[in-house]
Amino acid sequence: MRVFVAGHRGMVGGSISRKLTERGADVVTRTHAELDLTNQGAVKDFFAAEKVEAVVLAAAKVGGIYANNTYPADFIYENLMIECNVIHQAFAAGVQKLLFLGSSCIYPREVAQPMREDALLTGILEPTNEPYAVAKIAGIKLCESYNRQYGTDYRSVMPTNLYGPGDNFHPQNSHVMPALIRRFHEAVRDGLEEVAIWGSGTPRREFLHVDDMAEASLFVLDLPLEQYEANTQPMLSHINVGYGKDVTIRELAQLVAEVTGFTGKIVFDASKPDGTMRKLMDSSRLTAMGFKPSVSLAEGISETYQWFLQTEMPADKVIESSFGKSQPC
Template sequence: MIGKRYGLAGKRIFVAGHRGMVGSAIARKLAERGAQVVTRTRSELNLTDQWAVREFFSAEPIDGVVLAAAKVGGIHANSIYPADFIYENLMIECNIIHQAFASGVRRLLFLGSSCIYPRVVAQPMREDALLTGNLEPTNEPYAIAKIAGIKLCESYNRQHGTDYRSVMPTNLYGPGDNFHPENSHVMPALIRRFHEAVEVGAKQVTIWGTGTPRREFLHVDDMAEASLFVLDLPLEGYQANTMPMLSHINVGYGKDVTIAELAKLVARVTKFSGEIVFDTTKPDGTIRKLMDSSRIEAMGWKPSVSLADGVRETYRWFLDHVASA
């Protein structure tokens, strides 16, 4: 590898969104590597408040930032609250990225989403597919906000010489996920639905859509490792593996499954033995979302948690936290 790594030990790293699934995993792994993790709860710091964020960066000596804070949700939540999704995410990104720059923070990592890519795009999705077509309508406001975050990092790098990087994860899951019955993503939604079906002895579970769309799933611990891997890369090594005028790197598992296959896996893990029915009157969303993660793999990172093992671990966590999950 070219150049000297950033070095995480001893650095004061602000993790925005440390209570979320990804942020908590990143904060934990940063601490394991000797970093001083700086956090604020939502009641302590409203990230959509420009003045509050400026005051925080003025008062705290920060060496680096991991921007994992975001308003997230599945198809249902995105459809019902589009204004909330675009407004809150834009405000969080603008406030943190600008105030990090204004206070002299040189290294920042922004976490995006695979929904930034067009609805119809060659699979697996390469980084240069960004802005080449129309987005999936069901989550377009959220996707536009995430694209803006990428472009904010890229623009500050170009104009101000900062070293702000972006990673684009595929669908994430794992301990700490949101298991809300209406506002969660597909993996935790299925785990909760099948668990509750077993609890009440239901003979049937209904899934939205046809079951044919394909999705890729990455365990949150793998995403945390990938995030620190990219954050720690020397600038020369990072630039050597990105295309000109491009500042984001895909992070995926490398394989995808149909929603029907995922449902069968979750059914096995939760010990549901009834019938799985698909409600074809409900939307499928994007037909396929598989990331091309060849760039980060070429740098030396690969995922380590299999889908089956990850689902089992996630279900165990859900059982331990079912009252609050």
């Protein structure tokens, strides 16, 4: 099968591309310099020329709370344009099979835990990432609407917090897992005796390794249509993908400290905001269909740290860190 993976240089898209190649698929990719997905004409020309049979839409503008708060117009505009162009032009070119990757941020801020698929659009979104969430909801509804009107097979998966090789370790724009890995690594490197973390450490978060997300994505993409439709009704077009368990930020910090070799004191500044107290996906639909993640949290953190050491932190490179602005999504 000839498959276009949009966003192949990202963490999730890269893992999906590797796994598709291992399965013998003809994977088509483009860098941003080669194809600007926000350019409607360029995307139309691409689909006309490449004759792909399926699409995995993993391309998106992403970032943590700091980035979402600072660049809200960029987040809603670029993500809406990417989704509209890729999904519509795929349809126009006759592509019948597409998988859209969303985010757990689509669910209301005060949603019941664990978060079920039918909680979508039942409450107010988290204000700090509302533009991004609105764009992702639009992507889900685009897939659902093309299926309803044109009989396409466009599916959506909503991942929990992802981490792993290829993650973003930027000192300001990263999510909590890579931010913690970087923070503790630098503490060890600089001989610090204490690491201070914003918040009380009590919020709970769920984390899924990127390779498990890639496997889940291809699992959903390969499902017989009748089985997918049976598990996304009534009036649903997306499936949650999570690890099934969550941990407190304190427990996560202790795990990262152990992996990085930090033996000092971990201090939590309860005067700083905690954010949402819990975000756990209800992945029972996916589990009932036969998929379960295989990478444990401890194993995944260790693998991610080794990738970070080899890729992000050359011995001669000194990087300033400001973990305080990196909060759980």
